[in-house]
Amino acid sequence: MDHSNNILNGIEIGLGAWQWGEKNVWGYGEHYHEKDIEEAFSISLERGVKLVDTAEIYGNGRSEKILGKLLNNQNTHPIIASKLFPYPWRFTQKSVIRAFEGSLERIGLPRIDLYQIHWPNPIVPMETQLSGLAQMVTAGKLGAIGVSNFNQCQMFRAVRILLKYNIPLAANQVEYNLLNRTIEKNGLLQRCTEMGIRIIAYSPIAMGLLSGKYNQENPPTGLRGIKYANQIVKIQPLIRLLTEIGHDHEGKTAAQVAINWCICKGTLPIPGAKNFNQAASNAESAGWRLSEQEVASLDAESDRL
Numbered sequence: 001m002d003h004s005n006n007i008l009n010g011i012e013i014g015l016g017a018w019q020w021g022e023k024n025v026w027g028y029g030e031h032y033h034e035k036d037i038e039e040a041f042s043i044s045l046e047r048g049v050k051l052v053d054t055a056e057i058y059g060n061g062r063s064e065k066i067l068g069k070l071l072n073n074q075n076t077h078p079i080i081a082s083k084l085f086p087y088p089w090r091f092t093q094k095s096v097i098r099a100f101e102g103s104l105e106r107i108g109l110p111r112i113d114l115y116q117i118h119w120p121n122p123i124v125p126m127e128t129q130l131s132g133l134a135q136m137v138t139a140g141k142l143g144a145i146g147v148s149n150f151n152q153c154q155m156f157r158a159v160r161i162l163l164k165y166n167i168p169l170a171a172n173q174v175e176y177n178l179l180n181r182t183i184e185k186n187g188l189l190q191r192c193t194e195m196g197i198r199i200i201a202y203s204p205i206a207m208g209l210l211s212g213k214y215n216q217e218n219p220p221t222g223l224r225g226i227k228y229a230n231q232i233v234k235i236q237p238l239i240r241l242l243t244e245i246g247h248d249h250e251g252k253t254a255a256q257v258a259i260n261w262c263i264c265k266g267t268l269p270i271p272g273a274k275n276f277n278q279a280a281s282n283a284e285s286a287g288w289r290l291s292e293q294e295v296a297s298l299d300a301e302s303d304r305l
Contacts, residue, residue, distance in 0.1 A: 004196070006144070006168070006170050006171075006196060006197075006198060007079060007113055007114065007143055007144050007170065008051070008079070008114070008144075008170060008171055008198040008200070008268060009198075011050050011051050011079070011268055012263055012268070012286040012287070013049055013051075013259070013263065013268070013269055013270075013271075013282070013283065013285060013286040014049060014050070014051030014052065014053055014079075014081075014200070014268060014269070014270035015040075015041070015044045015049050015051065015052045015053070015078075015270060015271070015272075015273060015279065015282070016053050016202060016270040016271060016272035016273075017052055017053060017054040017055075017058060017063045017066075017067060017272070018054075018055070018058050018063070018202075018272050019032075019037075019272045019273070019274045020037050020054070020058060020059060020062065020063040020066045020067065021058065021059025021060075021061075021062025021063045021065070021066055022058055022059040022062070022063065023059070024223075025222065025223055025224075026274065027221075027222070028059065028062075028274075031274070032274040032275055034066060036274055036275040036276070037066055037070070037274065037275075038070060039275060039276040039279070040273040040274065040275055040276055040278065040279035041067075041070045041279070043276055043279045043280045043283065044078075044273065044279045044282070044283055045074065045076060045078060047279075047280065047283030047284070048283065048286070048287070049078065049279075049282075049283050049286075050078050050079055051078055051079045051080075051081060051268070051270065052067060052078050052079070052080055052081070053081040053082075053083075053173070053200065053202075053270045054067050054080075054081070054082050054083075054107075055082055055083035055085065055118055056082065056083065056084065056085055056099065056102060056103050056106070057083070057085040057118065061102075061106050064082060064103055064106035064107050065106045065107075067080070067107055068106055068107040068108035068109070069108075071107070071108065071109070072108065079113045079114065080107065080109065080112055080113050080114070081112075081113060081114035081115070081116065081146070081171075081200075082103045082107065082112055082114075082115055082116070083115070083116045083117070083118040083148055083173075084096065084099050084100060084103075084115060084116070084117055084118060084129070084133075085099075085118045085119070086117060086118060086119055086120070086121035086124050086129065088121065088123045088124065090124060090129075091123070091124045091125070091128060092128065093128055093131055093132040093135070094132075095132075096128065096129050096132030096133065097132050097135065097136065100112075100115060100132070100133065100136055100141070100142070101141075103115070104141065110141070111140065111141050111142065111143065112141070112142055112143065113143040113144065114143060114144045114145075114146050114170060114171065115133060115136070115142050115144075115145060115146070116145070116146035116147055116148045116171065116173055117129055117130075117133075117146075117147045117148060117150075117158075118148050118149070119148065119149045120147075120149065120150055120151075120154045126154070126157055126158060126161060127161055130145065130158060130161045130162055130165075131161070131165070133145050134162065134165040134167055137165070137167055138165075144167075144168075144170035144171075145162060145167060145169060145170060146169065146170045146171035146172065146173060146200070147169065147171070147172050147173070148172065148173035148174070148200075149173070149174055149175075150172055150174075151186075151188065152186070152187065152188050152191060155169070155172055155188070155191075155192075155197070159195070159197075168196070168197075169197050170197065170198065171197060171198045171199070171200050171268075172188070172192060172197055172198075172199055172200070173199075173200035173201075173202055173270075174188070174199060174200075174201070174202070175201070175202055175203045176189075176199065176201035176202075176203075176204065176262060176265075176267055176269075177201070177203055177204050177205060177206045177210060177258065177262065178206070178210060178238060178242075178258055178261060178298060178301075178302045179206045179209065179210070179231065179235065179302070179305065180203075180206070181302060183199065184265070189265065189266070189267070193266055198267075198268050199266070199267040199268065200267070200268045200269075200270055201262045201267040201268060201269040201270065202270055204258060204259045204262045204269035204270070204271050205255045205258050205259060205271060206228070206258075207220070207224045207227070207228070208220055208224065209224075209228050209231065209232075209235065210235075210238075210239070210242065210254060210255060210258040211253070211254060211255040211258075212239045212242065212243060212253070212254035212255070214228075214232060215232060215236070216232055216233055219232055231305075234305055235305065237301060237304070238298075238301045238302060238305065239254055241297065241298065241301050242254035242255075242257045242258055242298070243257075245257050245290065245294050245297075245298070248294075249288065249290075252284070252285075253281060255271075255281065255282075255285070256281060256282075256284055256285040257285075257290065257298075259271055259282065259285035259286075260285050260286070260288065260289065260290050261290060261295060261298055263285070263286060263289075264289060264290050264295050265295075269285070271285070
């Protein structure tokens, strides 16, 4: 299966749109608004970010709609990726195609570059989902197919199913950062590299935890505060190391170093951005490289955790 023309080849960094329109986790409409997102989007494109990743479930479709509105005002289009949520009642090819066409409609495009199955679902046959998406590729409405949160076994199944349609699996989108290196330890990252499947790394700064702005006195709020409550104190030595390494690279921030570490590992990080400053900072995480020694020292500090 030829992966040499994978649309994600050569892309260093993308922009994650989970926060766009998402009230419950990120507080959209309270701490930031559509104008902020518009500025984040514009500066990302200006600074060379070539991929925007959204999903039908983000903000119940609001993320896709906001993206569609923003694309209307742009001359240059980045690669657009979205995701199908595998609801248990979507067990026919028709329902998968309907979901895909719903994304097309919300984004307002005749074609989506990359569409991914958001999570594996033991109830819905993978064959049904992938054959529905394969039809969209044949119809010219879809450029490439990916999966998300799939382990090696599930991913191999997806590869085998798509082989029948002569369609390569383009990507597996998973959580990957210095606090979660599961894919590195269990061999998934290496297998993807060997097979030409791009790993799209979501949460490259662990939902903001690796930015260095949080500590015991100032923990993250909401669900993030609950998820990472026990780790705030433990990760401070890692934050210090990220900051020190950043100083040696013309004052890069801890977050930029953490994202660059993902790039150095061969993955395609998609940090989210709610405003101009976050997006501008994220974009500056690409276009340079940590040394092998710096990557090794970050690995060692991460292993201590």
